[in-house]
Amino acid sequence: MDSSSDIQTQSLLDDVTAGIQTGDDLGDRAGYAESPAAEFGDLVGTIKALHAALTPVEPRPEFVASLRADLIDGRPGVFERAQQMPLRISLAAALVAGFLLFFLRRLFDSDAPQEIQEEAVATPL
């Protein structure tokens, strides 16, 4: 639990920080020199140093454009597009794909022995 003196100091520090950020340096005003906290002057110096050091940093425009392209303009993948389809169409597409796989596999399975026989005939003893 903070004491009433701490709470007063916290409010003053908040005011000073806001003042420094808006260019109105409250820390230099006479009223703030008589702060309840002895360390107040030191803390104002720390606030000013933080204000000078912590400034916004801009990203490279190429990075911003590239990330946007990846996120927004990129084409969705097969599964993402499938998720966006109505359920009936997704089920129908899955069934067709399943039958297609089944018939292709049967086709290749029935071709395999014939290929082996042909290879056996062609190989000289």
Place this chain on the structure above:
Amino acid sequence: MKNFFSRRLSHEDLDDRELVALAKEDAEAFGELYARYVKKMYSYIFHRTGNTQDAEDLTARVFMRAYAHIGNYVDRGLPFQAWLYRIAHNLVANWHRDQARRKIIALDDYVAHSLQSEAPERMAEDLEERDSLMAAVRRLPEERQQLLLLKFIEQMSNADIGAIMGRTEGAIKSLYHRTLLALRDDMGSTPEPGQQRRIDGTEV
């Protein structure tokens, strides 16, 4: 063509809450949210990591994660950017854990960004002061670093910072006071090179 432009204009006119609702099914709405917050996220992450490469990588991950989970976003009355900052905070925390073996965080990029427009004769002096301060800031616990970045870079109010960090306005004021005291004390006692410690007395 007319529809395309009117749609873009309407996105720019919408507030965050409306955009978030649209973004669940509309990539362009998410694009508008991206445009609004990409610079803030990058700046926040850059100051937490200290280099361009990791800042870009983590910024990309923030928005990819946000895009992937926007469908599950539940509006609890907090600003949308609070959600983004929480994602960024978690990713940066993971990044710091991965980098735990690194004893020195490169500040070259930070200096290059922040001092590029200043006169050469002041650079050396400023560079030394800022290096010292930034090193002290980076020795702070994560939540205190987050507080300083939101207050000084984003210039957020205590109420907004509290919404992002899950604390009350009074708790933020108190934490800010303690953070300033810790920083002031640390600046008065420079640690040995490579020394790993935090400046609030907690373990690293």
